[in-house]
Amino acid sequence: RKEVEQDPGPFNVPEGATVAFNCTYSNSASQSFFWYRQDCRKEPKLLMSVYSSGNEDGRFTAQLNRASQYISLLIRDSKLSDSATYLCVTSTGRRALTFGSGTRLQVQP
Amino acid sequence: GAVVSQHPSRVICKSGTSVKIECRSLDFQATTMFWYRQFPKKSLMLMATSNEGSKATYEQGVEKDKFLINHASLTLSTLTVTSAHPEDSSFYICSPRSGTPGSNEQFFGPGTRLTVL
Numbered sequence: 001r002k003e004v005e006q007d008p009g010p011f012n013v014p015e016g017a018t019v020a021f022n023c024t025y026s027n028s029a030s031q032s033f034f035w036y037r038q039d040c041r042k043e044p045k046l047l048m049s050v051y052s053s054g055n056e057d058g059r060f061t062a063q064l065n066r067a068s069q070y071i072s073l074l075i076r077d078s079k080l081s082d083s084a085t086y087l088c089v090t091s092t093g094r095r096a097l098t099f100g101s102g103t104r105l106q107v108q109p
Numbered sequence: 110g111a112v113v114s115q116h117p118s119r120v121i122c123k124s125g126t127s128v129k130i131e132c133r134s135l136d137f138q139a140t141t142m143f144w145y146r147q148f149p150k151k152s153l154m155l156m157a158t159s160n161e162g163s164k165a166t167y168e169q170g171v172e173k174d175k176f177l178i179n180h181a182s183l184t185l186s187t188l189t190v191t192s193a194h195p196e197d198s199s200f201y202i203c204s205p206r207s208g209t210p211g212s213n214e215q216f217f218g219p220g221t222r223l224t225v226l
Contacts, residue, residue, distance in 0.1 A: 002152075004152070008150070041200070041220075041222065042219065042220065043202055043217040043218060043219050043220045044153065044202075044217055045217070087152070087153075095158075096143040096145075096155045096158060096204070096215070097143075097204075097215055098155075099145075099152040099153040099154075100152055101150070101151055101152035102152065
């Protein structure tokens, strides 16, 4: 079983739509949680950290449920530029980040 | 954010040759370096972790004699793929972590796309 599981998609949505991605993780020692964005043939880039209280950054809202070991990302008012692969990422602290395989989003005009 | 360079960005080589990939942290000191590889439509998989001046620790299934890692300074780490084969074709990404106390942030190089013919 993968340590971080994500629906690979693709999610094809029209501009302006709201889309949600989910992720589950199996390592209960995970302490930090993130969403990264990866464009084709590029390195991953930090989109936002995820906190238990939930956090929002503009059109992006992230939620963490430690009891269920579940992380979500909501994107409102999708833009064409949001098209990318979204990676769910966990960390136990001192060790390297653990990546999910990503959920591909394609926003269409 | 921190600046990390990786060279070369893309390399095509013949089977059996060795390829060296350099990763530099340009504006901070990386006490720890992680090397990942990513196959198409797959997640980034950690290959090894190295601390400056120490031998690298390899993940299960990664051959240390095939993927040589050198982390001789706080700003430079290299990964050498020895006797490369087509199955080694992948996207290799370095990820330095700052040695600043209290900082666990990982940065990422732009990656090296290796194609072995």
